[in-house]
Amino acid sequence: MSDLMIVGLMAFLFVLFGVLGVPVPFAVIASVIVGMLFTEISPVTIVAEMFNGINAVPLLAVPFFILVGELMASSNVTERLVGFAQALVGHIRGGLAQVVTVVSMFFAGISGSSSADVAAIGRVMLPPMKREGYNPANSAALVAAASTIANMIPPSIMAIVYGAVGGVSIAALFVGGVVPGVMVGLGLMIYSYFFGFSESVRERAPFAEVVRKAGGSVLPLLIPFMIVGGILGGLFTPTEAGMVAVVYTIVVVIPLLARGHLRNLPRDFMHAGVLYSLPMMAVAGASALAYVIAYLRAPTAVSGLVEGIAGTNATLIMVLIVLALVIAGDFLDAIPTIVIATPVIAGLVELGGIDPVHMGVVAIVTLAFGLITPPYGLALLLATTFAEVPFSRGLVKSLPIYVVFFVVISLLVLFPGLVLWLPGVFDLV
Amino acid sequence: MSASGGTPRQTIVLQKERHLKWRSLDVVERALMWLSGLLLATFTVTVFLDVVTRTTGTPILWLQEVTLGAFVWGVFMGGAAAVRRNEHFLLARIARSLGGGRRLVLETISHVILLAVAIFLAVYGFAFALLGLGLYSQPSGTPLALTTAAIPVSGILIALFTIERLVNGWQGGFESDEDDLYQTYAEEGGAGE
Numbered sequence: 001m002s003d004l005m006i007v008g009l010m011a012f013l014f015v016l017f018g019v020l021g022v023p024v025p026f027a028v029i030a031s032v033i034v035g036m037l038f039t040e041i042s043p044v045t046i047v048a049e050m051f052n053g054i055n056a057v058p059l060l061a062v063p064f065f066i067l068v069g070e071l072m073a074s075s076n077v078t079e080r081l082v083g084f085a086q087a088l089v090g091h092i093r094g095g096l097a098q099v100v101t102v103v104s105m106f107f108a109g110i111s112g113s114s115s116a117d118v119a120a121i122g123r124v125m126l127p128p129m130k131r132e133g134y135n136p137a138n139s140a141a142l143v144a145a146a147s148t149i150a151n152m153i154p155p156s157i158m159a160i161v162y163g164a165v166g167g168v169s170i171a172a173l174f175v176g177g178v179v180p181g182v183m184v185g186l187g188l189m190i191y192s193y194f195f196g197f198s199e200s201v202r203e204r205a206p207f208a209e210v211v212r213k214a215g216g217s218v219l220p221l222l223i224p225f226m227i228v229g230g231i232l233g234g235l236f237t238p239t240e241a242g243m244v245a246v247v248y249t250i251v252v253v254i255p256l257l258a259r260g261h262l263r264n265l266p267r268d269f270m271h272a273g274v275l276y277s278l279p280m281m282a283v284a285g286a287s288a289l290a291y292v293i294a295y296l297r298a299p300t301a302v303s304g305l306v307e308g309i310a311g312t313n314a315t316l317i318m319v320l321i322v323l324a325l326v327i328a329g330d331f332l333d334a335i336p337t338i339v340i341a342t343p344v345i346a347g348l349v350e351l352g353g354i355d356p357v358h359m360g361v362v363a364i365v366t367l368a369f370g371l372i373t374p375p376y377g378l379a380l381l382l383a384t385t386f387a388e389v390p391f392s393r394g395l396v397k398s399l400p401i402y403v404v405f406f407v408v409i410s411l412l413v414l415f416p417g418l419v420l421w422l423p424g425v426f427d428l429v
Numbered sequence: 430m431s432a433s434g435g436t437p438r439q440t441i442v443l444q445k446e447r448h449l450k451w452r453s454l455d456v457v458e459r460a461l462m463w464l465s466g467l468l469l470a471t472f473t474v475t476v477f478l479d480v481v482t483r484t485t486g487t488p489i490l491w492l493q494e495v496t497l498g499a500f501v502w503g504v505f506m507g508g509a510a511a512v513r514r515n516e517h518f519l520l521a522r523i524a525r526s527l528g529g530g531r532r533l534v535l536e537t538i539s540h541v542i543l544l545a546v547a548i549f550l551a552v553y554g555f556a557f558a559l560l561g562l563g564l565y566s567q568p569s570g571t572p573l574a575l576t577t578a579a580i581p582v583s584g585i586l587i588a589l590f591t592i593e594r595l596v597n598g599w600q601g602g603f604e605s606d607e608d609d610l611y612q613t614y615a616e617e618g619g620a621g622e
Contacts, residue, residue: 015520017539017542018519018520019520019523020523020524020535020538020539020542021519021523021524021525021535021536021539022539022542022543023512023517023518023519023543024517024518024519024520025508025517025518026517026542026543026546026547027520027542029546029549029550030542030545030546033545033546033549043549043552043553043556044553044556044557044560046553047550047553047554047556047557047580048557050580051501051557051577051580054500054501054504055497055501055576057493057496057497059500060472060476060496060497060500063469063472063500063503064473067469067473236480239476240476240479240480243473243476243477243480246473247473247477266466267440267441267466269465269466269467269469269470270441270462270463270465270466272466272469273462273464273465273466273467273468273469273503273506273507274462274465274507274510274511274514274516275507276469276503276504276507277465277503277504277505277506277507277508277510277511278507278508278511278516278517278518280504280507280508281504281505281508281511281517282518284504331520332520333518375520376520378518
């Protein structure tokens with residue numbers, strides 16, 4: 001069997017096992033085991049590659065940011081953020097829909113995980129939206145779309161994994177994700193403004209109330225500034241920034257804003273302990289798959305294929321990568337996709353002379369979009385579950401929102417400055 | 430994003446899909462949950478101490494080894510617990526929309542594949558850990574096997590939980606009232622990307 005046929009077989013088996021109901025990390029490993037049988041790779045090497053995939057210090061940031069999200073949500077600090085967002089933008093046409101987007105941008109600066117964002121914000125926002133006459137399917141679609149911003153605005157778990165696997169500066173990916181995150185946020189706000197989901201209009205909050213709500217939210221809202229400031233100031237690495245965020249949340253935020261929650265800390269640690277293992281198990285499996293794919297020289301074959309179509313035209317190469325990631329993101333979880341695709345992307349980045357940070361951020365935004373596309377639209381699945389509407393109805397209501405992502409991704413591909421300007425300001429590129 | 434209701438002790442073991450779980454293995458799930466939390470707390474503290482000792486000019490070099498060891502064990506123990514709690518990411522939920530014989534066949538196939546992977550991890554993870562007996566982490570000089578042993582242990586636990594689900598599913602059917610993984614996942618709080 002030829003090398004490319006083995007790669008094709010593994011891809012087919014992964015989808016087959018996944019469709020049969022095998023959890024994603026194990027479906028990946030099972031397909032790798034079958035592929036391995038057609039090569040001279042030993043089983044112990046596969047296990048070793050799984051181990052090497054997660055035995056990496058930069059990945060430690062992932063559990064820290066998941067823990068911060070867990071602590072914020074379970075201690076109800078999220079409600080303070082919602083209150084502040086409501087005072088800021090609740091009066092704008094679209095009302096609570098605008099609030100969802102703004103509070104998602106706030107939460108994005110704290111947790112870095114779309115799923116945590118959906119769980120925290122969906123629980124707080126969906127019931128009042130339903131009461132005020134918003135269509136639950138529309139609300140679910142918006143909550144899911146807004147949650148993808150968590151992958152763009154720092155800290156971003158996708159950026160951590162992309163940086164760790166691809167050898168790209170995580171700090172640059174963090175900073176480079178800010179403008180795209182804000183673009184998606186503004187796009188969703190414009191969408192909510194013109195296609196407002198409810199006739200319900202709120203009074204503009206008095207300035208004093210805005211200040212009061214801001215005061216109640218300032219402690220959690222300091223976290224993103226602490227993280228990015230600390231990294232850019234050279235005070236700590238992204239991993240250490242995650243730890244600082246955890247310590248700050250436990251020592252300052254919770255005692256001051258939700259003292260009674262301290263007794264629940266052990267349970268938060270337990271839940272976060274399991275939650276971070278989910279993407280990391282996927283990273284372990286994907287690392288083994290990436291090794292086998294590299295062994296079979298698939299990245300070289302893909303590079304040759306792309307070169308045949310796009311030559312060395314950077315824009316065309318990026319368009320092809322985006323299309324491939326949109327398709328992959330539809331079927332595969334974003335984290336394993338990053339682990340598997342990054343070696344291939346690295347070769348193409350070199351071929352087209354593309355800036356790795358530019359490519360990394362575009363890849364992250366594209367994969368974040370995959371969180372609301374079928375069949376593996378995890379954020380949309382979670383949001384429709386919370387809204388108690390069928391996934392298919394949420395999907396239909398998501399279709400117009402896809403336009404926002406198409407526009408943002410296209411602009412990011414065509415104008416690298418949108419990504420690279422801010423990292424350039426801080427001498428990161 | 431805690432599970433709602435009940436005392437903390439009751440909520441540590443997930444009660445969904447109860448019919449697919451043996452009560453005798455609840456103690457294992459509870460232990461894994463505590464272990465996952467403790468490991469996360471451990472490497473939070475060691476990273477904190479690493480920064481503090483480095484800043485004060487008295488770095489403790491073995492802290493990074495403890496950090497990575499706790500992280501790797503946390504991944505594989507949490508991953509095993511997630512199998513019993515059925516919280517891993519799924520690509521599709523076709524079986525959940527089926528009933529009767531067709532569901533039994535699909536669930537059996539998927540569980541057998543999962544079991545095969547678990548046995549692979551247990552057997553070849555053990556072989557990998559044995560190799561680690563001859564390799565030593567620096568600067569502490571402890572065998573690398575102390576960390577890599579997490580893989581076969583996880584394999585054994587995943588195999589055990591898969592057999593538990595399979596046997597109970599054959600005996601009482603896989604269908605449940607709360608036949609929705611994402612409901613469980615959402616209530617517990619999501620993770621990942």
